[in-house]
Amino acid sequence: MARSLSSDTLHATTVAIDGRAVLLAGVSGTGKSDLALRLIDRGAILISDDYTLVKRIEGQLIATAPQTIAGCMEVRGIGIVPMPHADAPVALLVDLFDKVERMPAEPLMRAIAGVDIPVVKLAALEASAPIKVELALKMWGAA
Structure with a gap:
């Protein structure tokens, strides 16, 4: 049986929380790596810093690091730091902004490599x- 495969590279820092990937997306300077570092301090595991490769395999979206940056994180003021890393199925995309709505109704959905993922700001x-x-x-977060 042929496997369904599609992929995208996203400008996102990604961590795994309880085995589920959370994509942290935003323009440069919005705090992607800073938030990821704080999540890692709370028990998350790095998937990829700054750019994340997402692959759709048999209907599931898997987040992984491009080979050139796997296991590395840029920590502002310190430099490139080696870190344990993993791959995980994507469950949530977090769009990062300076200011956000106080009471959004529910998350939006965004298609990534043909898979709908919930989005929060x-x-x-x-x-x-x-x-x-x-x-x-x-x-x-998607199951």
Whole structure:
């Protein structure tokens, strides 16, 4: 049986929380790596920093690091730091902004490599951002 395969490279830092990938997307300087580092401190595992390769395999979206940056994270003020890393199925995309809606109705959906993924908008540099990511994953993260 042939496997269905499609892939995209996204400008996103990605971590795995409880075995599910959370894509942290936003323009440069919005705090992708900073938020990822705080999530890693809370038990997440790095998948990829700054760019993430997502592959659709048999209807499931898998996040992985491009080979050239696998296991490395740029920590502003320190440099490139080696870190344990993993691949994981994508459950949630977090779009990062400076300011976000106070009471959004529910997450949006975005198709990535042909798979619909829930999207929430958060401000990465808020102190509570890591907790909000974990809550959003519990509430809306794809299984």
